[in-house]
Amino acid sequence: MTRAVFLDRDGTLVDELGFLRDAATLRLLPGAAEGVRLFNRAGWRTVLVTNQSGIARGLLDEDDLCAVHARLEQALARADARLDLLLHCPHHPSAGRGLLRQSCACRKPEPGMLLDAARRLELDLAQSWIVGDSARDLEAGRRAELAGGVLVLTGKGRDELAALAPAERARVLSAPDLPAAARLILQGK
Ligand SMILES: [Mg+2]
Ligand SMILES: [Zn+2]
Numbered sequence: 001m002t003r004a005v006f007l008d009r010d011g012t013l014v015d016e017l018g019f020l021r022d023a024a025t026l027r028l029l030p031g032a033a034e035g036v037r038l039f040n041r042a043g044w045r046t047v048l049v050t051n052q053s054g055i056a057r058g059l060l061d062e063d064d065l066c067a068v069h070a071r072l073e074q075a076l077a078r079a080d081a082r083l084d085l086l087l088h089c090p091h092h093p094s095a096g097r098g099l100l101r102q103s104c105a106c107r108k109p110e111p112g113m114l115l116d117a118a119r120r121l122e123l124d125l126a127q128s129w130i131v132g133d134s135a136r137d138l139e140a141g142r143r144a145e146l147a148g149g150v151l152v153l154t155g156k157g158r159d160e161l162a163a164l165a166p167a168e169r170a171r172v173l174s175a176p177d178l179p180a181a182a183r184l185i186l187q188g189k
Helices: 032-041 062-078 112-121 135-143 157-163 166-171 178-188
Strands: 004-007 045-051 085-089 129-132 148-152 173-175
Touching (some): 032 178, 045 112, 085 112, 112 135, 148 157, 148 178
């Protein structure tokens, strides 16, 4: 069985730009490729899990997202870093149209994308981690019964940390950015 790190996209790997539709505007955060590479070299699977309700809202479509993710993979490849699987949730519970407007099992904090990846890649969830800039990333990790999660203080991470109740804040593992989170996870745990 294989270990994985689940990685949020916006605010964790790339600049938070609202709804990223145009691949040309994609920017890796400083250290993002290094962080992914650290997991690659340690033999962990790397799985992108991203909520993309902009699709339900009609702000972008699956082709736009495909182009954005192709660009992301190219940018990582130039730095010798690789994602093993990229998953997204196109739904929203109350916004948007047709079948995309639903309370699905994949929108984080639901754990559906993590469970799906575990089936596809035969992952050991109990030894896997999640890294994201949002409390709902960490909650998805809890619901999937991962070993743990790290809140990165890039993107909206600082605001998310400040918004937690004090007891919760004391329990949360945080790191300044993705490479720091990777070192934390790969060293200690
Ligand atoms: Mg995020
Ligand atoms: Zn969904």
